[in-house]
Amino acid sequence: MTAQNSMPHRGRFQAQGYGTEMSKNWSQATASLASQAHCLLNALCEDLSPVERRDREAAFAKAHEYIDRGAKVGGVTPTKKTFPPNARRGQPRVDIEVLAGRAFVPG
Amino acid sequence: MIHHLFADFLDDSNVYRQVVEYWRDLWTRLEPLKRGQLEWIEPWLSTGAPTILDGNPIFSAYSPKLRKGIRVVQYPPASADDVEFDYWLDTYGGDITDPQSIQELVISCALSEESARLSRLVIEPWLSGPVSLQYTSTPIVRNAVIEVMGVGEAA
Numbered sequence: 001m002t003a004q005n006s007m008p009h010r011g012r013f014q015a016q017g018y019g020t021e022m023s024k025n026w027s028q029a030t031a032s033l034a035s036q037a038h039c040l041l042n043a044l045c046e047d048l049s050p051v052e053r054r055d056r057e058a059a060f061a062k063a064h065e066y067i068d069r070g071a072k073v074g075g076v077t078p079t080k081k082t083f084p085p086n087a088r089r090g091q092p093r094v095d096i097e098v099l100a101g102r103a104f105v106p107g
Numbered sequence: 108m109i110h111h112l113f114a115d116f117l118d119d120s121n122v123y124r125q126v127v128e129y130w131r132d133l134w135t136r137l138e139p140l141k142r143g144q145l146e147w148i149e150p151w152l153s154t155g156a157p158t159i160l161d162g163n164p165i166f167s168a169y170s171p172k173l174r175k176g177i178r179v180v181q182y183p184p185a186s187a188d189d190v191e192f193d194y195w196l197d198t199y200g201g202d203i204t205d206p207q208s209i210q211e212l213v214i215s216c217a218l219s220e221e222s223a224r225l226s227r228l229v230i231e232p233w234l235s236g237p238v239s240l241q242y243t244s245t246p247i248v249r250n251a252v253i254e255v256m257g258v259g260e261a262a
Contacts, residue, residue: 005207040137058119069159075153080199080211085163087215089195098155099200 009101033107034071039063041104055092070104110220130166176211184217191217
Protein backbone atom coordinates (compact mmCIF):
# COMPACT_ATOMS: atom_id res chain seq x y z
CA MET A 1 0.00 0.00 0.00
CA THR A 2 1.44 3.36 -0.98
CA ALA A 3 1.53 6.31 1.40
CA GLN A 4 -1.10 7.98 -0.76
CA ASN A 5 -3.39 4.96 -0.61
CA SER A 6 -3.06 4.80 3.17
CA MET A 7 -4.71 8.20 3.55
CA PRO A 8 -8.18 7.80 5.07
CA HIS A 9 -10.02 10.17 2.71
CA ARG A 10 -9.62 9.43 -0.98
CA GLY A 11 -11.41 9.87 -4.25
CA ARG A 12 -11.21 11.12 -7.80
CA PHE A 13 -13.05 13.05 -10.45
CA GLN A 14 -12.98 11.68 -13.97
CA ALA A 15 -13.83 13.09 -17.39
CA GLN A 16 -14.61 10.21 -19.73
CA GLY A 17 -16.12 9.34 -23.08
CA TYR A 18 -15.40 10.34 -26.69
CA GLY A 19 -11.84 9.10 -26.16
CA THR A 20 -11.20 11.35 -23.17
CA GLU A 21 -9.81 9.74 -20.02
CA MET A 22 -8.62 12.33 -17.53
CA SER A 23 -8.84 12.44 -13.77
CA LYS A 24 -7.95 14.41 -10.66
CA ASN A 25 -7.45 12.56 -7.38
CA TRP A 26 -7.54 13.56 -3.77
CA SER A 27 -5.93 11.65 -0.93
CA GLN A 28 -5.66 13.33 2.42
CA ALA A 29 -5.73 12.98 6.19
CA THR A 30 -8.92 14.97 6.67
CA ALA A 31 -12.23 14.88 4.82
CA SER A 32 -12.22 16.97 1.65
CA LEU A 33 -14.08 20.23 1.96
CA ALA A 34 -16.75 21.09 -0.58
CA SER A 35 -14.74 24.18 -1.54
CA GLN A 36 -11.64 22.06 -2.19
CA ALA A 37 -13.72 19.65 -4.24
CA HIS A 38 -15.12 22.45 -6.40
CA CYS A 39 -11.55 23.68 -7.03
CA LEU A 40 -10.32 20.22 -7.98
CA LEU A 41 -13.29 19.66 -10.28
CA ASN A 42 -12.63 23.03 -11.90
CA ALA A 43 -8.98 22.05 -12.35
CA LEU A 44 -10.06 18.90 -14.20
CA CYS A 45 -12.36 20.98 -16.38
CA GLU A 46 -9.55 23.39 -17.19
CA ASP A 47 -7.26 20.53 -18.26
CA LEU A 48 -9.70 19.59 -21.02
CA SER A 49 -9.69 21.02 -24.50
CA PRO A 50 -12.43 23.56 -25.29
CA VAL A 51 -14.39 20.92 -27.20
CA GLU A 52 -14.04 18.33 -24.43
CA ARG A 53 -15.14 20.97 -21.94
CA ARG A 54 -18.15 22.04 -24.01
CA ASP A 55 -19.27 18.41 -24.43
CA ARG A 56 -19.29 17.98 -20.64
CA GLU A 57 -20.65 21.35 -19.59
CA ALA A 58 -23.93 19.93 -18.23
CA ALA A 59 -22.15 16.97 -16.63
CA PHE A 60 -19.74 19.27 -14.76
CA ALA A 61 -22.67 21.39 -13.60
CA LYS A 62 -24.41 18.29 -12.22
CA ALA A 63 -21.20 17.19 -10.49
CA HIS A 64 -20.87 20.61 -8.82
CA GLU A 65 -24.52 20.35 -7.75
CA TYR A 66 -23.80 16.99 -6.16
CA ILE A 67 -20.88 18.41 -4.19
CA ASP A 68 -23.20 21.12 -2.84
CA ARG A 69 -25.89 18.57 -2.09
CA GLY A 70 -23.30 16.48 -0.22
CA ALA A 71 -22.20 19.49 1.81
CA LYS A 72 -25.82 20.17 2.82
CA VAL A 73 -26.04 16.72 4.42
CA GLY A 74 -22.65 16.98 6.15
CA GLY A 75 -20.58 15.19 3.52
CA VAL A 76 -20.83 11.90 1.66
CA THR A 77 -19.47 8.39 2.18
CA PRO A 78 -17.96 6.07 -0.48
CA THR A 79 -19.95 6.18 -3.67
CA LYS A 80 -19.64 6.48 -7.40
CA LYS A 81 -21.75 8.91 -9.37
CA THR A 82 -22.14 9.21 -13.13
CA PHE A 83 -23.21 12.50 -14.71
CA PRO A 84 -25.36 12.76 -16.63
CA PRO A 85 -27.23 9.79 -15.13
CA ASN A 86 -28.65 8.93 -18.56
CA ALA A 87 -25.19 8.70 -20.11
CA ARG A 88 -24.75 6.33 -22.99
CA ARG A 89 -21.75 4.14 -23.64
CA GLY A 90 -18.78 6.16 -24.82
CA GLN A 91 -20.57 9.48 -24.59
CA PRO A 92 -19.06 12.40 -22.65
CA ARG A 93 -19.56 12.12 -18.94
CA VAL A 94 -18.09 13.07 -15.57
CA ASP A 95 -17.76 10.52 -12.79
CA ILE A 96 -17.20 11.14 -9.09
CA GLU A 97 -15.59 8.38 -7.04
CA VAL A 98 -15.42 8.67 -3.26
CA LEU A 99 -13.17 5.75 -2.45
CA ALA A 100 -12.65 6.07 1.30
CA GLY A 101 -13.62 8.27 4.21
CA ARG A 102 -15.85 11.31 3.78
CA ALA A 103 -15.94 13.97 1.13
CA PHE A 104 -17.58 17.30 0.38
CA VAL A 105 -18.05 18.27 4.00
CA PRO A 106 -19.18 21.86 4.52
CA GLY A 107 -16.45 24.41 4.24
CA MET B 108 -45.15 0.93 -26.15
CA ILE B 109 -42.75 0.63 -23.25
CA HIS B 110 -44.01 -0.67 -19.92
CA HIS B 111 -42.41 1.79 -17.51
CA LEU B 112 -42.10 0.93 -13.84
CA PHE B 113 -42.00 3.39 -10.91
CA ALA B 114 -41.62 6.32 -13.30
CA ASP B 115 -42.03 8.90 -10.49
CA PHE B 116 -39.44 7.31 -8.20
CA LEU B 117 -37.52 10.56 -7.77
CA ASP B 118 -40.61 12.42 -6.55
CA ASP B 119 -41.77 10.09 -3.79
CA SER B 120 -39.52 8.44 -1.19
CA ASN B 121 -41.97 5.56 -0.77
CA VAL B 122 -41.82 4.81 -4.47
CA TYR B 123 -38.03 5.14 -4.32
CA ARG B 124 -37.89 2.45 -1.62
CA GLN B 125 -40.05 0.20 -3.77
CA VAL B 126 -37.62 0.61 -6.66
CA VAL B 127 -34.69 -0.30 -4.43
CA GLU B 128 -36.58 -3.43 -3.40
CA TYR B 129 -37.43 -4.17 -7.04
CA TRP B 130 -33.73 -4.23 -7.98
CA ARG B 131 -32.86 -6.31 -4.91
CA ASP B 132 -35.54 -8.79 -5.83
CA LEU B 133 -34.27 -8.95 -9.41
CA TRP B 134 -30.77 -9.58 -8.03
CA THR B 135 -31.77 -12.31 -5.59
CA ARG B 136 -33.44 -14.27 -8.38
CA LEU B 137 -30.21 -14.47 -10.37
CA GLU B 138 -27.84 -17.40 -9.88
CA PRO B 139 -28.17 -17.77 -6.08
CA LEU B 140 -25.63 -20.58 -5.88
CA LYS B 141 -22.96 -18.72 -7.84
CA ARG B 142 -23.62 -15.47 -5.99
CA GLY B 143 -22.88 -17.29 -2.74
CA GLN B 144 -19.82 -19.10 -4.04
CA LEU B 145 -18.36 -15.92 -5.48
CA GLU B 146 -19.15 -13.97 -2.31
CA TRP B 147 -21.18 -11.22 -3.91
CA ILE B 148 -22.09 -8.46 -1.47
CA GLU B 149 -25.13 -6.23 -1.92
CA PRO B 150 -25.35 -3.30 -1.53
CA TRP B 151 -21.87 -2.12 -2.41
CA LEU B 152 -21.98 1.64 -2.98
CA SER B 153 -24.56 4.05 -1.65
CA THR B 154 -25.71 7.29 -3.21
CA GLY B 155 -23.35 9.01 -0.75
CA ALA B 156 -25.89 9.68 2.00
CA PRO B 157 -29.18 8.11 3.13
CA THR B 158 -31.07 11.30 2.32
CA ILE B 159 -29.78 11.49 -1.26
CA LEU B 160 -32.37 9.55 -3.23
CA ASP B 161 -31.23 10.22 -6.79
CA GLY B 162 -30.99 6.70 -8.22
CA ASN B 163 -27.29 7.20 -8.89
CA PRO B 164 -26.73 4.37 -8.12
CA ILE B 165 -30.06 2.68 -7.39
CA PHE B 166 -28.40 -0.73 -7.04
CA SER B 167 -24.86 -1.99 -6.62
CA ALA B 168 -23.10 -5.23 -5.73
CA TYR B 169 -19.49 -6.33 -5.41
CA SER B 170 -17.53 -9.57 -5.36
CA PRO B 171 -14.19 -9.22 -3.55
CA LYS B 172 -13.31 -12.67 -4.83
CA LEU B 173 -13.67 -11.62 -8.48
CA ARG B 174 -12.81 -7.95 -7.90
CA LYS B 175 -15.90 -7.17 -9.95
CA GLY B 176 -18.81 -4.87 -9.26
CA ILE B 177 -22.20 -3.97 -10.68
CA ARG B 178 -23.63 -0.47 -10.54
CA VAL B 179 -27.08 0.47 -11.84
CA VAL B 180 -27.94 4.11 -12.45
CA GLN B 181 -31.65 4.74 -12.92
CA TYR B 182 -33.20 7.89 -14.34
CA PRO B 183 -36.82 8.86 -15.07
CA PRO B 184 -38.20 7.78 -18.45
CA ALA B 185 -38.10 10.29 -21.28
CA SER B 186 -39.61 8.16 -24.05
CA ALA B 187 -42.85 6.20 -24.35
CA ASP B 188 -41.61 4.27 -27.36
CA ASP B 189 -37.94 3.46 -26.82
CA VAL B 190 -36.19 1.20 -24.35
CA GLU B 191 -33.87 3.54 -22.49
CA PHE B 192 -31.01 1.27 -21.57
CA ASP B 193 -27.26 1.07 -21.99
CA TYR B 194 -24.36 -0.66 -20.31
CA TRP B 195 -20.59 -0.47 -20.35
CA LEU B 196 -17.54 -1.53 -18.41
CA ASP B 197 -15.58 0.78 -16.17
CA THR B 198 -13.24 0.57 -13.21
CA TYR B 199 -13.59 1.75 -9.62
CA GLY B 200 -10.61 2.78 -7.50
CA GLY B 201 -8.07 3.13 -10.27
CA ASP B 202 -7.57 2.57 -13.96
CA ILE B 203 -7.56 -0.82 -15.62
CA THR B 204 -3.81 -1.30 -15.05
CA ASP B 205 -4.18 -0.80 -11.30
CA PRO B 206 -4.32 -4.22 -9.57
CA GLN B 207 -6.36 -2.67 -6.77
CA SER B 208 -9.09 -1.44 -9.10
CA ILE B 209 -12.45 -3.15 -9.39
CA GLN B 210 -13.94 -3.92 -12.80
CA GLU B 211 -17.52 -2.75 -12.82
CA LEU B 212 -20.47 -3.36 -15.08
CA VAL B 213 -22.43 -0.11 -15.32
CA ILE B 214 -26.06 -0.15 -16.36
CA SER B 215 -27.79 3.13 -17.10
CA CYS B 216 -31.54 2.88 -17.66
CA ALA B 217 -35.06 4.12 -17.21
CA LEU B 218 -36.76 1.22 -15.47
CA SER B 219 -39.31 -0.67 -17.51
CA GLU B 220 -40.27 -4.29 -17.94
CA GLU B 221 -38.06 -4.25 -21.03
CA SER B 222 -34.99 -2.65 -19.45
CA ALA B 223 -35.32 -4.91 -16.41
CA ARG B 224 -35.26 -7.92 -18.69
CA LEU B 225 -32.18 -6.57 -20.44
CA SER B 226 -30.53 -5.89 -17.11
CA ARG B 227 -31.05 -9.50 -16.02
CA LEU B 228 -29.58 -10.75 -19.28
CA VAL B 229 -26.53 -8.51 -18.96
CA ILE B 230 -25.91 -9.03 -15.23
CA GLU B 231 -26.24 -12.80 -15.18
CA PRO B 232 -23.08 -13.71 -17.12
CA TRP B 233 -21.16 -10.90 -15.41
CA LEU B 234 -21.84 -12.17 -11.90
CA SER B 235 -21.15 -15.79 -12.77
CA GLY B 236 -17.42 -15.70 -13.22
CA PRO B 237 -14.28 -14.17 -14.64
CA VAL B 238 -15.67 -12.67 -17.85
CA SER B 239 -13.08 -10.86 -19.93
CA LEU B 240 -13.00 -7.19 -20.76
CA GLN B 241 -14.48 -8.06 -24.16
CA TYR B 242 -17.62 -8.96 -22.21
CA THR B 243 -19.90 -6.47 -23.89
CA SER B 244 -19.16 -7.96 -27.30
CA THR B 245 -19.64 -11.58 -26.33
CA PRO B 246 -22.39 -13.39 -28.27
CA ILE B 247 -24.44 -14.11 -25.15
CA VAL B 248 -24.77 -10.43 -24.32
CA ARG B 249 -25.05 -9.22 -27.91
CA ASN B 250 -27.78 -11.75 -28.65
CA ALA B 251 -29.64 -10.76 -25.51
CA VAL B 252 -29.71 -7.15 -26.62
CA ILE B 253 -30.79 -8.11 -30.13
CA GLU B 254 -33.58 -10.24 -28.70
CA VAL B 255 -35.02 -7.55 -26.45
CA MET B 256 -34.30 -4.37 -28.36
CA GLY B 257 -34.29 -5.69 -31.88
CA VAL B 258 -30.98 -3.99 -32.63
CA GLY B 259 -27.39 -5.12 -32.95
CA GLU B 260 -26.17 -3.37 -29.83
CA ALA B 261 -27.51 -1.12 -27.14
CA ALA B 262 -27.79 2.35 -28.59
